[in-house]
Amino acid sequence: MGAPRVRIAPSPTGFFHVGTARTALFNWFVARQAPGGVFILRIEDTDATRNREEWVAPIVDSLAWLGLDLDEGPYRQSDNALAHDGAAQLLRRSGYLYYCDCTGEALAARKAPGAPPGYDGFCRDRGLDRGPTTALRFRTPLTGTTLVSDEVRGEVVFDNAVIDDFVVAKSTGAVLYALANVVDDRHDKITHVIRGEEHLANAPKQMLLWAALNDATGDYVALPSYAHLPLLVNERRQKLSKRKDPVSTESYRNEGYLAEAVVNYLALLGWSPRGDEEKVTREVLVEQFRLGDVSHSPAFFDVKKLTHLNGEYLRELDPEEFVAACAPWVCPWSTSWRPSDRTPPWSEEQFHASLFARVAPLVHERVATLSQVVAMVDFFFLDEPVIDEASFHKVVLADPQGPVVLAEALRRFELLGDWDGPTLHAVTSGIGDEVGLSLRRAQAPIRCAVTGRLVGPPLFESLEYLGRRRTVQRLRAALARTL
Template identity: 35%
Template sequence: MEIRTRFAPSPTGYMHIGNLRTALYEYLIAKSQGGKFILRIEDTDQGRLVEGATEIIYNTMKMTGLHHDEGPDIGGAYGPYVQSERMGMYMEYAKELVEKGEAYYCFCTKERLESLKESNGDGAAFAKYDRHCYHLSKEEVQAKLDAGEDFVIRQKMPDEGTTTFSDVVYGDITVENKELDDQILMKADGFPTYNFANVVDDHLMEITHVVRGSEYLSSTPKYNLLYQAFGWDAPVYVHLPAVMRDAHNKLSKRHGDKSFEDLVREGYLVEAIVNYIALLGWSPSDNTEIFTLKELEEKFDIAGLSKSPSIFDIKKLTWMNGEYMKAMEFEKFYALAESKLKEALAETQLDLRKIAALLKKRLETLNDIPHLVEFFKELPEYGTKLYTHKKMKTDDAIALSSLQAAIPVLEEMTEWNETAIHDRLIALVGELGIKNGQLLWPVRTALSGEPTSPGGAIELADILGKEESIRRLKKGVELLSN
């Protein structure tokens, strides 16, 4: 049997982390077993649709490399792949259930349904539908339909017994049927509910594995009963625990938690985001942490899924992002960094490639670039305390004498590159009889004006050039002399 999974988002806004994780796991379940990954747009809740949200879905899938085998934009044998384009079939399937006695027409008004809540004691609590319309005769139902009264179609739940379903993550789950409400299948506007369209489409598209958040566990008995009512085989269920902000709160955009788009804008690499999200609920057997998407396809095993909620740790993602940049080929890294370097160092003639080479092994995110390189454009104001460094064995006096010795040596140089600068400064260290750091730390400090910098004295001097380097060293002498 071919494995077929589907990512079925609703176009209601940004792509949050939980959504992307679901898409990733569905993709990996299919690809790890040579199956098909399908994209379906579920837009039956017309009131919540957000303009441009569908494009966000397409763009995210493209950026992350989660390429679908079938979908609205590429077609396939089971289309259409947008629910609003499949409208004709849902009512027919609902009517089939009515004919079987598994569903019924309901003509109750909103006011009557609200009164059920009011009669439920505290008023705010949910009240099960009382099946008022279930007891209407066929003639009464037909008369109301002929009169054009608004209606919904409800699923008839069993009155007794239990429903059991098996989930890959949570095992067997059993519920009392008497606890299940007669859910609406077709709404008054003629659109199917999410729960109903979901089941019909999954069956017709031959979906074998349904992956979704654990918040849908309570709805799954109803799905199973729908499959039974139609006489269809239910899919394999894979419910995922929540992604949490902390031990008590789920990730939420309302509370400032990041979406996929936010993370990309903040300078995180797409590959690192996907890698990190893969580990939010799944553990490889060998405890490896860094994976390419291709490696995830090869290594992913559904048995590694956890039932424990995962906490989204931005520090862990930041670490992983840095590891990705360190390992990245330079040309690929430079292509990502170039625009930020040009923006930060506009109107300078500095060698951006040399600066990028210094940054590559020091960055955590691409958005760190501007503040890390701004000293190249303009020397910041700084105090003499930066020259004191216990490990380098420097203080103001040592720094002053070292800079005073370095300036004439550098002024005499006719060739200006890293090798030449290195050889001359190291020779000067020997002539002065001091430690390397007692010369190089003051020079680095004078060139950058920062407590730390992406690169040492020799690299900075090479990039800044002879004239600017000597100007900054002289400013350091002036500062230390006052």
């Protein structure tokens, strides 16, 4: 057998669905694990109402971001329209297709209450010619079975009698996905059709069409092998919906998930690497992946687990790499790519790259996504900290010790000889001893006054980097609020 040629065939929707990404990933694995394997992107845009060129870019960009490099494409199904028409006419002349002028209403009117769904074959033998309202239907065999040999599910048998005479070309003449997909797969010499389980029921129709084309054209092309991947579902166990669920890979990129983490996580949905370690490199994924090992049941897309994995990948970055990775979120004006749905609360003038480089290690292991960095370092760049009122009330206003600690810190910090973390730590600890508070409690009002929150990076190093002038200023401002 020759090198595999696989494709993903998304319809342009304006964003890249994580389910499509998972399908793309598994296709890519198959292409990359065999020498000469080819990974193709084909945009299935036969439906003119959804055919918008600007919908293609998100697909290409997302694939590139995930590192799923294309060998061919993007092809556009619409570019092959002539071949689709030709195939439809050839099939019609060969008797595989027939014209039908039944309207949906007429069909419904004919159908008895309990009758099976689908077309009833009314026009099958009427010998209609092409007319203004005639669609082209496939003359499905009335008997026999069609066997789908699925690489993940094994053999699935369909009774031809339950497959209705489906429409292959609209009355407008436009050839539908059902046929176009088959014509294109033959044209592109696809060897493995790897797609979501929702297409399993389409497989026998496409096999029938494929065989018809082999016969009518006299050009025998071997059937591809099929593999239907388990669906990605939401917490309600239903197919991930773009209406109800956060499903675009762009949204994850915007939130600050690393492509490697997303790839790793997606690979874990419906499959797993050997051994107990789930965090594995792309190389290991490519090497170990087998379609036959893919699970048969739907998988829930668990953002919590993705987030944990992302945190692991983040912590693995060198300090410099981490600083660079944060750029689109902390200084988007200096990057070529930036998240489209968020900007930092500080201005370009307020931001200082050198300060951020010093501060970044403090938050490095405290974030699970890059976008979380912003809220952790905002007080370094904003003129005034954004005070969380509930926290301020709790440790400063409602606690009589709060103002005492603040006043004492202000007094001592102003007189301090060395302005550095260890010294600030020691001084604060000393204040605690005097007023009878643990360091844990003594640091709280200071933290809140200076950073605005009760949680954040280590306080004393933060104060060191913030500087005496700004620290003292904030302590004074907080104290003023207690009067």
